[in-house]
Amino acid sequence: MRREGSAFQGLGIVLLKELADHFASARMRVLEWLVVLTALAAVYGAIQQVRDVTAEDPFLFLRLFTTAREPLPSFVSFLSFLIPLMAIGLGFDAVNGEHNRRTLSRILSQPIYRDALLFGKFLAGLVTLSVSLLSLWFLVIGLGLIMLGVPPGGEEMARAFAFLVVTIAYAGVWLALAILFSVVFRSAATAALVTLGLWLLVSVIWPALSPAIAETLFSGADQATLVVGGQMLARLSPATLFGECVLALLHPTTRTLGPIYLSQLQGAVMGAPLPFWDSVMVAWPQIVGLIAATILLFAAGYVTFQRQEVRA
């Protein structure tokens, strides 16, 4: 016998309430300022740099995102650093917070399923992140228009937009992870620390470690296997996937994200940009990987939450 009613009853109500909470919270205010200020600083640096060096780059606008000027990192590296922080900040106390405030059993005794609560919280986090990232994106493009005085071309806008979508997917991964740990750990502080620890491991240590692991795993194999193996291992980290997506989307000359074989170079015009959709195809596995990771992590959190005891 099926259980009665829709699993999503009350979803919209939870979503709206959580959204209101996010936008009104002091935590969100701090995160917003952090993101906006640092990103603006990076873009400002990039604009100075772009003005100095180039006039003939056909993708001048994309340089806004990727160019760094010492000592500041580029806008993209800033984002890859700050987005996980922001997502974790929004998600680390999603469920255990309800437990600790003792509101969980009261809310769940209303005619809704647990599904609606968890899904509503995830969506609210994702919408909050999307709204912040979208406004940031507009800010950067607006600043670029004013300071460069060159309008972006259609393809540039398409690439910038694809970049925005990938960024949101990347934020989704960390949000889903944070929510998973907020279900698993009853203490919000533990959940935050574990998520942050995992983030450090996965984005800083893992990419550096994976070639070494590949060497021990495939000892004795030829050079190509080692390189590919190391790259595969590194791609277990969402930070690597995000970095590769950015590379393919914002650097139109990128032809492949793996090692280049001679056969692939045949007939290629070196340094010529790929069309937009070809760039998307290059990054497609990575984009799918990011979305899949989000879904998997959310599903894990969902299953854990369904099986969890409500009582404090």
Added chain:
Amino acid sequence: MTTFVIEANGLTKRYRTGTAVDNVTFGVAAGEIFGMLGPNGAGKTTTILMLIGLSEVSAGTARVFGRDPKREPLAIKRHVGYLPDSVGFYDHLTAADNLHYTARLMGLEPEVRKARIAAALERVGLSSVADKKVATFSRGMRQRLGLAEIVMKDARAAILDEPTNGLDPQASVELLELIRSLKTQGVTILLSSHLLDRVQSVCDRVALFNEGRIALMGTVADLGRQVLGGGFAVEVEAQGGTNVATHLSSLPGVRSVEQPAPGRWRLTCDRDLRAEAAAEVVAAGARLSKLSLDEPSLETIYTRYFQSAQEVPRAA
């Protein structure tokens, strides 16, 4: 057989570490206040969570309004109000906003919502603080806000987990008064508590929980008879007179007479013998100064029961 609003039949909850609720069977009739009493960890909250479908049932069946909480939890939750043990609210929202959120989850229409919230807050005496943040509320106010939620829901049954826990005497008297007023509106109430004397005054029937099982069930008077053995205890205080004790013990229905202090006698009898005892004391030539009937107190029943329950395993 009466139809029960809330019914548990052989309800069992097993965890990997042990059995929290073991084959519990009881029923709450419409319009009744049923008390689940017992020490902490006796399985009261687990039983409640299974009844409203917030916890999986390991064995047995639960029925609320004849529905299975495993299969039709929404239908049950639509008509049952639940006040969890030390209920929590969103501290950064006002009392009214907290209720607005749950009212929306209940699916109340915007127009109905406003009126119901105002009426519910009025009912529990929180209208003056409706627009204050819940962070400033005392424990008693939070409990009352929890009841307001049930009132707003227009619930046909209410399940209250430790409603008076942690409240000062004044606040818990007020809360019990509110619970009693819910009953007069025909709401069926299941409440759990380990504070016996307070709860005794509101419950029609009680079940004593111990280690996941129902040890005793019935009205307070029934339990008194079962556990304390004797039905009624009459206390007499008198001055003067001769052979008062002999006179009293000669009354039909008196099982024993004790004299805890000079001029005081304690009778254990089968029925209320106050009038007869008074006549007998006067006949013995004494001046009667006090006459009282001890109703069996739940506290006594409880203590006595658990004393004897503990002695058995220790002896074995």
